[in-house]
Amino acid sequence: MSDQDNDHFHGHVHDPIEEGAALRVRALEELAIAKGLVDPAALESVIEYYERETGPRNGASVVAHAWTDPTFKDWLLRDGTAAIHSMGFKGYQGEHMRVVENTPDVHNVIVCTLCSCYPWPVLGLPPAWYKGPAYRSRIVREPRKVLTEFGLNLSKHRKVQVWDSTAEIRFMVLPQRPENTDGLNVEELAAIVTRDGMIGTASV
Amino acid sequence: MSDQDNDHFHGHVHDPIEEGAALRVRALEELAIAKGLVDPAALESVIEYYERETGPRNGASVVAHAWTDPTFKDWLLRDGTAAIHSMGFKGYQGEHMRVVENTPDVHNVIVCTLCSCYPWPVLGLPPAWYKGPAYRSRIVREPRKVLTEFGLNLSKHRKVQVWDSTAEIRFMVLPQRPENTDGLNVEELAAIVTRDGMIGTASV
């Protein structure tokens, strides 16, 4: 596995800045393994765990469940942690969850202005823009303008609520169920839910 | 004069970043001259004016005058603009002056947190540290610690007053006259006054 990774390593380096970063990471990895601080198999396992077992499909199934089961939806909004854990999505960065509901009157959007807190078990690891200075600086000050850039034009009669993840609670948006989806089952509904819909930068 | 300046220009460039900056400046200067927007003689004159006719020796003579003439000192603290202008030190960045007096109970220090405002006619152009992020960020929040780094250990019984130059008024500190200077005349007193004493990062 180590050889294969080294191939990957050499195969993708393009510019000097990235090369410096890649060398830095590789030096630390080799030292940590040489000193017996890291089990190379564990390193690979944890990456694979996040790539395979977390991600926005988990969150989408939570959303679809809430859209089709009023009792679950009520529970999800009242105790997001318990409701989400009941579906098996738990663990690091998802220990404490609050789900906030979009309605015709309210639109919610999440951010972490201080770093990049994000609900890993339900949404996976965050996209690069979520971690960058433009989103983090602007979404709290001018959420409507930022959302317009994402293609979401909100009526001025709709209240915007921004959730800044400053402590251990992680937020997730419950989008509005679109019109004309009465015929869809839970799996079909989950398929239309996007990562950005659960961040709040898309409508669904 | 232009040839001589070009020689200067080529003689002092050391590293790539500075070289880039120097080239940028030179390109703009040559374009401005080629387009007739700048008179090369005027460019040299204005630099020489600041180098020869402004600077902390002006401020020092104001301080020495105040130390030896109570009526002038009273005027200086009441109407710094008029008193300083009366000594011939006026012009750009010195149109409106406020002089603040150090006493056994109060120590004053000046800064411009937003850029680098500074009283040019009496102190000349500011030193690099005055314009840099460390001084500008810290002197308003932890003035005592910064002053200690400048070698100035203030008693906790002495109040620190920080003057942030946010508008058109420029500040200058009137340092305390040191002990054992009774025998000195105005010129000798002026000679012991330092630039940093009038910024407030030295005692005199």
Add this chain to the structure above:
Amino acid sequence: MDSIHDLGGMHGFGAVPIENEGYTFKDTWQRRAFGLTQSLAGTVPFCADMHRKKIEQLAAVDYLQLDYFEKWTIATTELMKDSGLVNDAELASGKKQFDVNQERHPPVSSVDLVDAMKTGGTYTFPDGSRHPKFFVGDQIKVRSNCAEGHTRVPRYVRSKAGIIRNIEGIFQFADSVANGMGPDPQPCYLVEFNAAEVWGQDAEAADDLLYLDLAESYLEHA
């Protein structure tokens, strides 16, 4: 710490790079940097707030220019240096110069590491272990001070008035754990702020709301 990482409300960072930056890992080294930090957290050991603190201590130009996962790796490296597990010469050469005590710093197996990720951290203490000072509906004001170390109260709400909307529970205090000073358990509150209170007359829409979870130490009665 009032440093550049506290970005909320700042101007000048341009448009959100939506199109091209939807990725999590652009290159393999980012993927491995992520795994490396997760693999070492239990071994060194360090917690998230300690790791965040190291990132916040980067020079502003580095914070803004380095790749996200390079910053993670620098923070992890600094924590390992603080624990005496690597030194600068090793990092420069890439060659091990000394062994470490594996009993004190045991590597985590695949199974245990993935289990730890699935279990998550423990940040809370029993309700009732600390009596909350504020109640739902209380008007509060965020304190104006800012710790020079790690803290989790953004500058944009400092000195602002808000309303307690929920007592989230009794949590460890980030400022304390980041400094290795123990959990200092205390209530954490969901606080609601009006956009007009935070941004004044320039608010995009005066009645829009901002919600933050804030530790009791950050708050005072309005």
Add this chain to the structure above:
Amino acid sequence: MDSIHDLGGMHGFGAVPIENEGYTFKDTWQRRAFGLTQSLAGTVPFCADMHRKKIEQLAAVDYLQLDYFEKWTIATTELMKDSGLVNDAELASGKKQFDVNQERHPPVSSVDLVDAMKTGGTYTFPDGSRHPKFFVGDQIKVRSNCAEGHTRVPRYVRSKAGIIRNIEGIFQFADSVANGMGPDPQPCYLVEFNAAEVWGQDAEAADDLLYLDLAESYLEHA
């Protein structure tokens, strides 16, 4: 504009480089950059607040990394581009591609330029031309809003309470002149702030004082 230029109170910039940075000009090009900006100010024309605004609009990494006089030169260049006096192709090649109307943009002679420096700018309007809203001794609060353009109210006093210590006179308003919107004359006040009010319980000495000159538009009654 809440950008990186507003440094007051930020952490993380290290020790003041006292020893090695006592200089004003380290190299000849800095000296000439200074003279160039002064020589062009009347010709383009531009005022200090317009020039500051251009510097504030630099990307944060450039603001922190470029030499002070390089930033001056970039700002001057941007103002010249805005006035149609140079274009990017000329700046890239260093070769003039078009002439400008010297009657509209007359060069300033040595005598006139030095005279202008000795005379200084005019920022004030007659006392009584605007009736001050606040008086000496009044308790005020700094407004919480921040213009997205140039402004001269630092973030560290925003939303803070202070006391009017002097009416400095009727001055042009920086926010307005920087945008080319005219002087918008208004009273400017010397405002005193307590260190404890500004920095909270972390203030070095609670009774230390901060003084800032602030335009009336920045203030409201406490």
